[in-house]
Amino acid sequence: MKLTKKELDSKLDSIVNCEVFSRALKFKALQHNYSHLNCILIQSQRENVTYVLPFKKWNALGISVLKGERGLAIIVPRFRKVEKKDGTKDDELVGFATGHVFDVSQTDAPPDFLVAHLNRDFPGYPSLVDLSPVPVTERPLRKGLSGYFDSKELTITISGSQSEADRALTLLHETGHYLVWKNKLEIPKELEEVIVESSAFIAASKFGLDATAPSAGYIAGYINSTEDLRKASKVIDKISNSLLNTYERSETYAESNS
Ligand SMILES: [Zn+2]
Numbered sequence: 001m002k003l004t005k006k007e008l009d010s011k012l013d014s015i016v017n018c019e020v021f022s023r024a025l026k027f028k029a030l031q032h033n034y035s036h037l038n039c040i041l042i043q044s045q046r047e048n049v050t051y052v053l054p055f056k057k058w059n060a061l062g063i064s065v066l067k068g069e070r071g072l073a074i075i076v077p078r079f080r081k082v083e084k085k086d087g088t089k090d091d092e093l094v095g096f097a098t099g100h101v102f103d104v105s106q107t108d109a110p111p112d113f114l115v116a117h118l119n120r121d122f123p124g125y126p127s128l129v130d131l132s133p134v135p136v137t138e139r140p141l142r143k144g145l146s147g148y149f150d151s152k153e154l155t156i157t158i159s160g161s162q163s164e165a166d167r168a169l170t171l172l173h174e175t176g177h178y179l180v181w182k183n184k185l186e187i188p189k190e191l192e193e194v195i196v197e198s199s200a201f202i203a204a205s206k207f208g209l210d211a212t213a214p215s216a217g218y219i220a221g222y223i224n225s226t227e228d229l230r231k232a233s234k235v236i237d238k239i240s241n242s243l244l245n246t247y248e249r250s251e252t253y254a255e256s257n258s
Helices: 005-013 018-030 036-045 055-060 113-118 125-131 164-182 189-206 216-220 226-247
Strands: 072-083 089-103 136-139 147-150 155-159
Touching: 018 036, 018 189, 018 216, 018 226, 036 072, 036 226, 055 089, 125 164, 125 226, 147 164, 155 164, 164 189, 164 226, 189 216, 189 226
Parallel strands: 136 155
Antiparallel strands: 072 089, 147 155
16 A cells, blocks of 8 residues: 555644654654654554564564454655766655554563563763764753753763763763754754754663653643654654764664664
């Protein structure tokens, strides 16, 4: 089945709901290889979804989808190779097709599957500082300020009076602001906070840090339309992927399930 952009828009219109948006964030934290829009679609189709894979990927892990279970629809963009004027090739979006995935609860996976499959150890704050794209300094900051990114000096400053875990979360957040700046993304300031906080949450969860997802109430203040939702989702995908690429040490965090 092929979905037109119009059909996709109307499906999203019907689920502009910040509760689903923030649940999708927590879900994406476990599975950053699905787009945030797909995480929203998946969350809108079944309660308490935690971890999904396509039928064949479950089989490849030696796990079977239970008889009678229906797949959850996701949107798969379809590209065509086009030749540009200068002779180089580029991918052009030609439409969307529907794919299907199944939640772990729809399979015969053993109870400890998720823990064993997803367990990751936090690499430690010092190693994140080493990998930061801009210099990081620590000093006492006024109360309530945990850190900031300075786009003139190209530095990140972090309040030294926080725990190591909180300094790591702050570093991810401020690196998010750096990435928005570097990619010249034109986003209203308030929406940028939601996006950066969401992206930092996804990256932090992936690193085994115990972070708190922005609440639905917080998000609802900044996302009012399907257009905002699409825009925020797209940028969250971009920023969270860049954060993971920046701070992932390939050996420790190599994707085994992409
Ligand atoms: Zn911020």
